Amino acid sequence: MFEFLNQDTTIQTIITVGSMTLFFVGFFGLLTQKHFIKIFISIAIMESSIFLFFIGTMFKKSLTAPILGDGYTTFTNMNDPIPHAMILTAIVIGMAVLALGLSFSIEYYKLTGNAEIDKMNELRH
Amino acid sequence: MIGFIILSIFIAIVIIAFSAVTQKKLADSIILFMGVGLGSIVLFFVFQAPDVALTEAVIGAGISSVIFLMALKHLGVQR
Amino acid sequence: MNIKHDLPASTASGFALSAIFVLTILNIILQNIPNVTQSAGNQLLKLNETEGVANAVTTVVVYFRGFDTLGEISVLFIASLGIGLMLHKNSECNLKVQSNFMLKTASKLLFPIIMLFGLYVMIYGHLSPGGGFQGGVIVASGVLLLLISDKSFEVPHSLILILETFAGVSYVLIGLIGLFTLDIFLGNFLPNDISQMGMLLSGGIIPIIYIIVGIKVGSEMSMIVQNLIKRSDNV
Amino acid sequence: MSSILFIALPLLFGFATPILNKFGKNGVVYGSTIMQMFLLYLAFDLLLNTGSHIEIISIAPPLGISFVLNKASLFFVMLFTFLMTMFSFYYLTHRKTDAYKSETKFFILINMLLASSIGLVLSSDIFNIYVFFEIAGISAYILSAYKKTPSALEAGLKYLLTGSIASVFLVFAIVLIYINIGSLNLAVIAQSFETLPHNIKILISIFLLIGFGFKVEIFPLNFWVVDVYQGSSSLINALFSGIVVKAYLFVFFHILYLFLPSGEFSLFLIYLGAISMLVAEISGLRQTNLKRLFAYSSLGQVALIFTAFAMQNQNAIQGALYIVLAHSIAKFIIFLALTNIKKEYKNFHINRLKELNSPFLRTILLIAMLSLLGLPLFAGFIGKFLVLKSLAVSGVLGALVIIVTASLLEAVYYFKLTGFMFSKSEKKEKLSIGISQKIIFSLLAFLLIFVGILPMIISGFLFDGAGVLLDSTTYINSLIGVQ
Numbered sequence: 001m002f003e004f005l006n007q008d009t010t011i012q013t014i015i016t017v018g019s020m021t022l023f024f025v026g027f028f029g030l031l032t033q034k035h036f037i038k039i040f041i042s043i044a045i046m047e048s049s050i051f052l053f054f055i056g057t058m059f060k061k062s063l064t065a066p067i068l069g070d071g072y073t074t075f076t077n078m079n080d081p082i083p084h085a086m087i088l089t090a091i092v093i094g095m096a097v098l099a100l101g102l103s104f105s106i107e108y109y110k111l112t113g114n115a116e117i118d119k120m121n122e123l124r125h
Numbered sequence: 126m127i128g129f130i131i132l133s134i135f136i137a138i139v140i141i142a143f144s145a146v147t148q149k150k151l152a153d154s155i156i157l158f159m160g161v162g163l164g165s166i167v168l169f170f171v172f173q174a175p176d177v178a179l180t181e182a183v184i185g186a187g188i189s190s191v192i193f194l195m196a197l198k199h200l201g202v203q204r
Numbered sequence: 205m206n207i208k209h210d211l212p213a214s215t216a217s218g219f220a221l222s223a224i225f226v227l228t229i230l231n232i233i234l235q236n237i238p239n240v241t242q243s244a245g246n247q248l249l250k251l252n253e254t255e256g257v258a259n260a261v262t263t264v265v266v267y268f269r270g271f272d273t274l275g276e277i278s279v280l281f282i283a284s285l286g287i288g289l290m291l292h293k294n295s296e297c298n299l300k301v302q303s304n305f306m307l308k309t310a311s312k313l314l315f316p317i318i319m320l321f322g323l324y325v326m327i328y329g330h331l332s333p334g335g336g337f338q339g340g341v342i343v344a345s346g347v348l349l350l351l352i353s354d355k356s357f358e359v360p361h362s363l364i365l366i367l368e369t370f371a372g373v374s375y376v377l378i379g380l381i382g383l384f385t386l387d388i389f390l391g392n393f394l395p396n397d398i399s400q401m402g403m404l405l406s407g408g409i410i411p412i413i414y415i416i417v418g419i420k421v422g423s424e425m426s427m428i429v430q431n432l433i434k435r436s437d438n439v
Numbered sequence: 440m441s442s443i444l445f446i447a448l449p450l451l452f453g454f455a456t457p458i459l460n461k462f463g464k465n466g467v468v469y470g471s472t473i474m475q476m477f478l479l480y481l482a483f484d485l486l487l488n489t490g491s492h493i494e495i496i497s498i499a500p501p502l503g504i505s506f507v508l509n510k511a512s513l514f515f516v517m518l519f520t521f522l523m524t525m526f527s528f529y530y531l532t533h534r535k536t537d538a539y540k541s542e543t544k545f546f547i548l549i550n551m552l553l554a555s556s557i558g559l560v561l562s563s564d565i566f567n568i569y570v571f572f573e574i575a576g577i578s579a580y581i582l583s584a585y586k587k588t589p590s591a592l593e594a595g596l597k598y599l600l601t602g603s604i605a606s607v608f609l610v611f612a613i614v615l616i617y618i619n620i621g622s623l624n625l626a627v628i629a630q631s632f633e634t635l636p637h638n639i640k641i642l643i644s645i646f647l648l649i650g651f652g653f654k655v656e657i658f659p660l661n662f663w664v665v666d667v668y669q670g671s672s673s674l675i676n677a678l679f680s681g682i683v684v685k686a687y688l689f690v691f692f693h694i695l696y697l698f699l700p701s702g703e704f705s706l707f708l709i710y711l712g713a714i715s716m717l718v719a720e721i722s723g724l725r726q727t728n729l730k731r732l733f734a735y736s737s738l739g740q741v742a743l744i745f746t747a748f749a750m751q752n753q754n755a756i757q758g759a760l761y762i763v764l765a766h767s768i769a770k771f772i773i774f775l776a777l778t779n780i781k782k783e784y785k786n787f788h789i790n791r792l793k794e795l796n797s798p799f800l801r802t803i804l805l806i807a808m809l810s811l812l813g814l815p816l817f818a819g820f821i822g823k824f825l826v827l828k829s830l831a832v833s834g835v836l837g838a839l840v841i842i843v844t845a846s847l848l849e850a851v852y853y854f855k856l857t858g859f860m861f862s863k864s865e866k867k868e869k870l871s872i873g874i875s876q877k878i879i880f881s882l883l884a885f886l887l888i889f890v891g892i893l894p895m896i897i898s899g900f901l902f903d904g905a906g907v908l909l910d911s912t913t914y915i916n917s918l919i920g921v922q
């Protein structure tokens with residue numbers, strides 16, 4: 001089914017366009033949304049779009065996952081492991097920053113009753 | 126087949142992400158954001174990255190939605 | 205329905221601005237689809253055969269790029285510290301929903317199984333997909349289940365303190381031992397025979413470090429989850 | 440001696456705080472201070488054996504992570520360890536009257552900040568730089584929100600939001616680099632960066648500029664800085680202005696010199712820095728809050744350093760390193776003195792300087808301000824002189840005019856401040872300063888005057904450092920040659 005989509009260049013284009021559209025959605029949310037939770041969701045969407053773009057671009061469908069087993073005995077014809085390692089690190093860091101940001105906004109909301117980014121006006125006076 | 130899978134999941138998560146961002150109710154957008162995480166898990170599996178998929182499953186769709194929901198509880202369900 | 209009423213001006217301009225920005229990026233990337241044949245990752249895959257670890261991603265995460273992982277657990281450590289500093293603590297879980305009998309019993313039954321699964325993922329990280337991060341977070345999700353079902357449950361703070369200190373200190377110490385024995389920080393100073401590849405005890409320091417990472421991640425994530433759930437409503 | 444200790448020891452002390460606390464209530468405070476002094480000793484020890492030193496982590500450089508210690512990075516390492524030691528000494532005297540709650544956590548954050556700033560300077564792997572970028576960022580966010588007042592939390596949130604946007608763009612740049620070049624090592628990237636398609640090159644440069652631009656506080660992206668300075672306590676501001684920004688500045692220009700040795704964006708960056716300086720000084724003119732005022736002054740000085748670095752010229756970079764030294768020390772003095780003033784007078788309005796009744800503090804503040812202004816016989820002078828000279832020599836007269844105008848504006852408000860300090864209005868009761876704090880302040884002020892009078896003592900070292908920083912070929916060869 002849909003064999004014409006299986007060429008390497010077509011897959012590449014789909015991944016690039018798709019992940020950049022996702023990036024656009026996150027960026028759009030970042031520019032237009034006000035609530036802290038929405039902002040953090042937008043940032044998380046932007047991050048995961050970059051992760052998808054990276055893993056997708058480095059992926060070649062003729063190669064396997066970089067793990068031995070199921071009959072694979074040598075480290076040949078495997079996908080590049082460095083992107084996987086980088087994204088592993090980046091996902092955990094992103095989650096840590098997200099949790100920290102949400103805890104800041106929880107405390108801020110409890111103290112000021114404000115959860116919107118354009119109403120932050122404790123400073124500047 | 127693989128191209129079709131990638132294309133359809135991408136279309137799905139873009140739509141889900143867009144509605145997550147523009148949704149009026151915060152609870153809805155958090156649940157929809159979990160949907161984005163779910164879609165990315167499948168994509169990471171298709172891209173031959175099981176380690177990343179497992180990480181995204183436990184962190185992206187698991188713990189971070191718990192964190193979002195707890196934050197929602199404290200920030201108040203408004204708007 | 206008039207669409208102009210639904211779309212405020214800022215939304216429309218934000219849409220246009222981000223669309224232009226992303227379309228430019230997309231255009232540039234699509235015009236220059238890269239074709240790298242010789243990447244560092246492929247060379248590392250060749251090198252991986254000398255380390256005797258079946259999961260190449262684990263070798264890269266824990267050994268070849270081990271310093272990133274050290275930095276990453278530092279990030280988790282200070283993030284957890286910051287969250288603990290920020291949120292007021294309550295002794296009781298403040299979820300309004302009462303947990304019923306089913307949830308209580310099921311979570312008591314499931315908790316050991318989740319723990320076991322987490323430990324399995326942690327210990328077999330160098331042989332199969334998974335490892336310290338994933339295993340640690342799975343353990344933390346088991347703790348989360350207990351926290352939700354049993355309102356008086358609390359993760360013993362002293363235990364967490366011991367675990368995270370032990371994990372963090374021993375990671376740096378393993379690195380320093382490598383520095384003093386092999387003159388390379390985080391050098392693999394334990395025997396890593398290729399013939400042992402695929403066995404549980406293989407790969408020298410790699411599985412040990414990944415278990416340490418798992419302990420660290422598990423304790424930090426448990427603290428993050430507990431702090432978020434037990435935050436008191438009154439300031 | 441191994442350069443990895445500069446990062447491993449603070450990390451170890453950060454992780455091991457529960458063990459340190461077993462040695463007594465103040466175990467972590469004294470332990471960290473002793474560790475920082477040891478690092479300072481190590482840095483001065485390394486000064487004796489010249490030449491660059493490469494520290495391998497796990498495997499050899501082109502594939503693995505490595506740390507490069509040369510004269511340029513050694514200068515920053517020495518500066519950071521020195522300032523951090525001074526900070527800890529100051530805190531030891533400060534805590535008797537106004538201790539931070541849960542000092543253990545405070546010192547963990549301080550140690551992490553030190554480790555990550557040094558890591559940013561030393562690392563030669565771009566993803567490793569991203570990880571240190573995040574550690575430094577997160578510890579700075581928590582430090583700025585530490586007091587948990589509404590304004591501190593707002594500062595922390597603003598810092599965190601801008602920081603996460605910056606890190607998204609930095610990750611994007613790193614991803615594009617790896618996709619197109621297939622390596623994360625700075626040397627390998629630098630070798631093949633020229634051969635990339637032109638558009639991709641520009642895209643990567645813009646993403647790096649956005650990612651680091653938030654952190655190096657450059658004009659369109661620095662809207663958050665002043666709020667963060669105002670919201671967080673002035674003790675922390677000393678760290679932000681003295682250490683964190685300097686680390687980001689170094690790593691940004693280090694990457695720039697490696698990737699674009701021919702200086703394609705040089706003119707653009709020079710004007711960007713000059714305009715940032717002008718905007719910062721104009722906004723600084725009408726401030727009545729001392730913290731905001733010094734934050735704007737900090738923005739201006741950082742923009743001046745940015746301009747000087749952007750010239751890609753050895754003399755200008757030497758000047759930039761002089762300004763880095765002078766500005767860090769002067770801002771340390773000012774923000775630590777503000778901590779004392781706050782303790783006594785409870786707020787930061789500009790009129791508090793009129794009522795300041797402490798001849799010692801007034802003198803020290805005067806020295807710091809005159810050095811920031813760049814008057815002769817103070818450390819700020821020689822750097823500013825070198826920068827203006829090389830701007831004139833290289834013929835960028837537009838930027839020269841902008842910078843001179845901005846410096847005059849800066850002079851206006853600094854002379855206003857000095858006028859306030861020495862005006863004959865009624866003084867409050869005497870502000871007493873402990874003898875140990877006096878020693879710290881005098882040491883810092885002495886350094887400013889010493890460097891101002893005898894700049895040639897370090898000029899050779901800084902000139903070599905500037906040369907090493909510019910010389911991308913040697914850097915690349917030294918990294919790729921190691922096996």
